[in-house]
Amino acid sequence: MSQSDLDTDYDVIILGTGLTECILSGLLSVDGKKILHIDRQDHYGGEAASASLSQLFNKFKQKPMSDADREAKFGKDRDWNVDLIPKFLMANGELTNILVHTNVTSYLDFKQVSGSYVFKNGKIYKVPSNEMEAITSPLMGIFEKRRMKKFLEWISNYNDDDNSTHQGLDLDKNTMDEVFYKFGLGNATKEFIGHAMALWTNDDYIQEPARPTFERILLYCKSVAKYGKSPYLYPMYGLGELPQGFARLSAIYGGTYMLDTPIEEIMYTADDKFKSIKTKLGEFRAPVVIADPTYFPEKCKSTGKRVIRAICILEHSVPGTGDADSLQIIIPQSQVGRSNDIYIAVVSDSHNVCSKGRYIAIISTIVETDKPHIELEPALKLLGPIAEKFMGIAELFEPKEDGFKDNIFLSKSYDASSHFETTTDDVKDIYFRVTGHPLMLKTRELQE
Structure with missing residues (x-):
């Protein structure tokens, strides 16, 4: 693709292909807006991508395993799609509503999460899902x-x-x-x-x-x-499928996508409003830009909170869950003397996210001490033997301003919550600020 193949003027430029940005790209394209969507990375999903096992080792381990050793231990790399940020969809939640109303469900398959559990007095109990x-x-x-x-x-x-x-x-x-x-x-x-x-x-x-x-x-x-069973749904092949589904929707409605395209310069008008961006493919203009916090770090502030996440590979189901293929465990803060709950999200080979016979358990919580790894101990103990563990800490950012002054509308970091309701709140908030009207969900005919 060269500059001559591309238009240079758009209604909205979107930077980053995280879920928030991709949902907005899809929604605004359906509204008839001309969208240019760029990511400096060569894959969709931004901070919330799904990674292969080799990518996990490269990202989190100082000494990654050799390909042969890794394959001998865990199976083929292509069988792994591991979420970097674990969340489930509420079956009746806003993200599910947006997926249905935009028909993105036609590109994705979902499976119900088998159960929700809560930790009490040292044991886990199933959260009742019906009167019986x-x-x-x-x-x-x-x-x-x-x-x-x-x-x-x-x-x-x-x-x-x-x-x-x-x-x-x-x-x-x-x-x-x-x-x-x-x-x-x-x-x-x-x-x-x-x-x-x-x-x-x-x-x-x-x-x-x-x-x-x-x-x-x-x-x-x-x-x-x-x-029934639980309130949660999870997409086959991992959460990385969600941004791609919305990107596909945007493309159907004429959106232009450029991955692996770093931003060389951001230009402003004389009165400090967003004007254009410069990339290796040339300069592109729009009156409005939407971006994740990494593209405008100077326009973001830390919330003062950090999330620690531990991705654990298991070769067995979680003890005490009746061999459930997927579940959530909530450890309420007061049960372990904390100020914030600890969440465990578990998925398995039945979701096409790991090799046969394996499970992925991802623990997340807000960091409260200067020894965050120790804060996860109550959760790690519930999982039984762990074949491999990857740990990372992310600072949470939010925009300093609402975007009206400079036409730069920024999303928030993904929090420690176990579902997408806060993410869709952010989507609706940005949508309202960019368009001037609330997001009204209605079923549309997909264009052929």
Whole structure:
């Protein structure tokens, strides 16, 4: 491809092919915008790519294994697609809605995650996925189960416009603590609801208005109800398929993609607004640029948080999960004397992400001490023998400004949460700032 083959003027230039950027590329292309999408790397996914085993060894190990030794131990490199940032999709969540409405689901196959587990008093327990499991679950005593049932009935029946469903509670005025008190729920149950269902990573939510927690629990319940077993879905061949699916959507609607294309210079207008970028293929102009934080480090700030992630290769299923081929384990912070939860996401060869008979378990949490590797010990102990382990720490960044001043709209780093809801919040926020209107999801006919 040469400069002469390419247009030089676009509606939006997008830098980086992380999931946030690729979703926006797809959505804006469908809206009729002319998109140029560039990545300095030679593969899709940015920080959230899926890597082969050889790439993992090269990225995380000072002395990578020889190809022959690695293949003898773990099988063929091409069988491995390991997520660098582990997350599951909520079956009823916003990312799933965007996938369905943009028809990106036609390029991807999903499998349901077999179960969700929570750590309590040194053991893991399955989070009940239906009423039968709830009745027999050892997580709660018989009276607490009744109170929990009443609480969940209130959640499912609550209607903003019908005071008779409120039971005297106001989601915008009452704190979650007051809601828990109303239903007489004990500390262990509160922890279970807040961390295993609402999926908060810490306890800050308890003193805040109840609505966000209410919405999260409702999302969890609806996601479980959709397919049973668990609220989570996972794409075959790994999360790296998601950015590629949206990139394909963008290309169908005329988007132009250039991988392996470093940015040589960013140009600005006289009043310091974004004007154009210069690459080896020439100069390209657009009134607006969307990018991940690595392209404009000077326009980003650290959130003050760092995430540690450990990618573990196992040659057996996780003990105590009934040979489940995929699962999530949540270790609530109070169970291990921390301020943030620890998450374990497990997938296996049944998702075409590793060689036969193997499992990938990825642990992630917010770093709290100057010995972050030790913080993962409670999670590592649950996995049994580990065949290989890769560890990395990432600082979390967010834009300093909203982008209106210079027409540079930046995404946030991927956090430690176990699902994509915060990522899709960022997508919707950037979409609104770039277009001036909220993202309205509606089914479209795909162009042939």
